[in-house]
Every structure is written in structure tokens, then in C-alpha cells.
Amino acid sequence: MDTRTLCLAxxxxxxxxxxxxKKRLDEPPFCHFQDTGFGSIYPALTRLANEGLIEGEAxxxxxxxxxxxxxxxxxxxxxxxxxLMQPPGPDRFRSDFLFxxxxxxxxxxxxxxxxxxxxxxxxxxxxxEMEECADKVTRRAGRFVFDLGYSFYANERAFLxxxxxxxxxxxxxxxxxxxxxxxxxxxxxxxxSPL
Amino acid sequence: MDTRTLCLAxxxxxxxxxxxxKKRLDEPPFCHFQDTGFGSIYPALTRLANEGLIEGEAxxxxxxxxxxxxxxxxxxxxxxxxxLMQPPGPDRFRSDFLFxxxxxxxxxxxxxxxxxxxxxxxxxxxxxEMEECADKVTRRAGRFVFDLGYSFYANERAFLxxxxxxxxxxxxxxxxxxxxxxxxxxxxxxxxSPL
DNA sequence: TACTGCATATATCGGTTTGATATAAGATGG
DNA sequence: CCATCTTATATCAAACCGATATATGCAGTA
Numbered sequence: 509m510d511t512r513t514l515c516l517a518x519x520x521x522x523x524x525x526x527x528x529x530k531k532r533l534d535e536p537p538f539c540h541f542q543d544t545g546f547g548s549i550y551p552a553l554t555r556l557a558n559e560g561l562i563e564g565e566a567x568x569x570x571x572x573x574x575x576x577x578x579x580x581x582x583x584x585x586x587x588x589x590x591x592l593m594q595p596p597g598p599d600r601f602r603s604d605f606l607f608x609x610x611x612x613x614x615x616x617x618x619x620x621x622x623x624x625x626x627x628x629x630x631x632x633x634x635x636x637e638m639e640e641c642a643d644k645v646t647r648r649a650g651r652f653v654f655d656l657g658y659s660f661y662a663n664e665r666a667f668l669x670x671x672x673x674x675x676x677x678x679x680x681x682x683x684x685x686x687x688x689x690x691x692x693x694x695x696x697x698x699x700x701s702p703l
Numbered sequence: 704m705d706t707r708t709l710c711l712a713x714x715x716x717x718x719x720x721x722x723x724x725k726k727r728l729d730e731p732p733f734c735h736f737q738d739t740g741f742g743s744i745y746p747a748l749t750r751l752a753n754e755g756l757i758e759g760e761a762x763x764x765x766x767x768x769x770x771x772x773x774x775x776x777x778x779x780x781x782x783x784x785x786x787l788m789q790p791p792g793p794d795r796f797r798s799d800f801l802f803x804x805x806x807x808x809x810x811x812x813x814x815x816x817x818x819x820x821x822x823x824x825x826x827x828x829x830x831x832e833m834e835e836c837a838d839k840v841t842r843r844a845g846r847f848v849f850d851l852g853y854s855f856y857a858n859e860r861a862f863l864x865x866x867x868x869x870x871x872x873x874x875x876x877x878x879x880x881x882x883x884x885x886x887x888x889x890x891x892x893x894x895x896s897p898l
Numbered sequence: 899t900a901c902t903g904c905a906t907a908t909a910t911c912g913g914t915t916t917g918a919t920a921t922a923a924g925a926t927g928g
Numbered sequence: 929c930c931a932t933c934t935t936a937t938a939t940c941a942a943a944c945c946g947a948t949a950t951a952t953g954c955a956g957t958a
Binding site: 720721722723726741742745746769770771 | 906907908909910911
């Protein structure tokens, strides 16, 4: 979902400044399936204001930089609902961790195991944090997505713990042989062996 | 992982053209955790060639456009391994589907249920396709990532099937009341209710 | 037969996103 | 007292994404 729609959604229930939107988008449950930076949010807000989908005014603050607080217009609300009714685009998922794992026959075994252990640790932290704030999530839709996210993380943790041993074993056949085999496959056009 | 590193990885086991790289990156198991378009791949290959990390020559083909086939240099192989040894960046996951679900109290219930059913159907197709090509995945590292990916999809499918009923029930409290409650929370600074 | 659409193959272009950085001042903490 | 964090907005280059252009062969079909 593009940043403009994200901003509309963030403004639906309360008026906010760009900074506040960023903060909320950075914490659960939102950060688990959408992320943005200031570099996207501020231009998006400017454009939304030009299009009349949001309205804003500068609130002067004591001892703080001025705050530009925006809220949705009726047109903005309509626009948001329109966007949500469109068939959703495909998920986009990019994971350096999985990429490294996939390429891990190039790397020292100890390094790979450390990578997996760090991943398990970071999953455990996310899970702990989610458990702590679980009772704050009361809206039905929010709760549904929260629970789904939780099951994602728990599932990955379980998989890594249960399958870590597969990466501990000695390296498979020597690399040169494997390469020769794949090269053969390639030339004989028999198997589309994955990458 | 940036596109240049991706291309190096794709060239590790066999020489390829940009088109072939794109094709392989578009199919499992690669498409499940990395994606790229031509708009990224061709510039990346040009730059890699300028940097001496890959070498290429144009193969003339009968009845087809010319093919520029690249392969890794020793410097390219070293560069790839260096990149893989760096601590991996965080996963990036963006899902329009989850975003729509999260906002689903704005949408007609039937629409949301249809969305979920379509999601289940598409998960089931992915799972079927993975099962069909499962026996082609033999490399240990590839197999590990493949199995992890499979468990992702299977987990999400199970969750959606088991929890779909939660979205069937009548809408919770009327929206205006809920809004008032949240507005109160906000002003009293007691609860950081998520978005 | 002609038409339609798909696969092969490379490439560019505009718009968007990302990540780092600039600016500025109060709050926090060692 | 100094470093670092938080609040607050903003910009910029580099990278990325999606659509489109170009050209040809091949398979299916009306």
C-alpha cells in the first residue's frame, strides 16, 4: 500500500503530525506489515493536503518546534475506503536472513549457526514484546491481525529450533562435484534445479 | 539484499543472461523471499560488468534477439561472499492484504470474508505448487529455506481457516462510541491503543 | 489463412521509496 | 558538563518498481 493511503489510515481515528504518524507506524502491530520513513511521509502529507484529502494547521508549541497537525477531510475518508476496496496487491517480502541461509553452503558453518541463533533470539524478543502489549489490542480487526502476526513469529521460531540441527551436520558432498552435477543437468536440459 | 548481490548469487552456479536471471528469481524458492524487475536487473548487470565483478559476451542466436551471457569473475565471487558475511538487514514485509484486514471495520463484512477466502485459495495454490516441485530441491541449504517457506504458508492457511469465523460475527460496538472511547484514551494519555 | 496471444530478449523512463543527513532545542543520565 | 535521546520537520541522492517500447518466433484458434 502506498504511503499516502497509509497516512490516510493513520489519520482516521485521530489527528496527527507527520512525526506522530511515523512513530505509530513504527510500533506494533503496524510495523509488522508496513514500514515507511520520514522521506516518504512528509512528501505524502504535502501532496494529500494539496489534493484536499487532509487539512492541517500549524500548532505552536512551547519549547518545541512547531507541529503541523493534520486531519482527514470527508473526501479523504472516501478516498481511503475506495483504496481499501480495491483488490489488494501481492505481498512483498524481502529477507536478507533467508537469502544468506539459502546461500549458506558458501559460508562457514559456525557463522551460519550464529546467524540462526541470533534470529531465534530476535524472534523471542518480538514475541515477548507482543505478549506484553497483547491486552491493549481490543479492536476486532486489530486483534485478528495481531494474532496472525503472532502465529507467524511463533511458527518461525519453532521451525528454527526444531530444524537447527540440519545445519549442524557436516557439509554435504564437496562443492566441485555438486557443481559438476548441476552443470550436467543444465546442459542435458533434464532438470530445472532451483538456482 | 540489493539487486547487484542478487545477480552475483544467480550467476554463481551457471552463466546467465539478464532475462534468465529474472526468470529464475521469479520462480520458487527464490520468489518467496526476494523479487526484482528488469528495471533493476539490467542496470545492475551493467554496473557489475564495469566494476569487473562479472564478465559477459554477446551470444548471437538464430531467430532470437542476441543474448548477453555473463559469468562471475574471481573478484565477483569474493565480493558475493563478503556481502553474505555482513550482518543481514532486517526483513521487509509489506502486505496490502493484512493492511486491508487491519482496516476491515470500515468495509462491508461480505467483502472482507471474500478477501479472506481468496487469500486461502491463493495460499492453497502456492502450497500445491511447492509440493509438486519439492523433490527437485536437493541442496541442503535450499531445502532448509524451502521447508521454512512451506511452513510459513501452511501456518497462514491454518490460521485463516481456523479463525475465519471471528470475522463472520456481527460488527462490534457502533463505531461512533468506539471512536469516543479512543479519543478519551488519547486525551487522558493513559493507553497507547494501537492506531 | 490471418489473428491473437505468449515466450524470448534487452532496455529505458518516470515516479516512489529508502536511508542518511541537516537543523534545532529540551530532557535525561552518568 | 557532556553525551545521548526525544521531539519535530525537511531534503537529497541512490536505489527500486512498474509500465512500456522494440523485435521476432511459435502455438493455438476462429
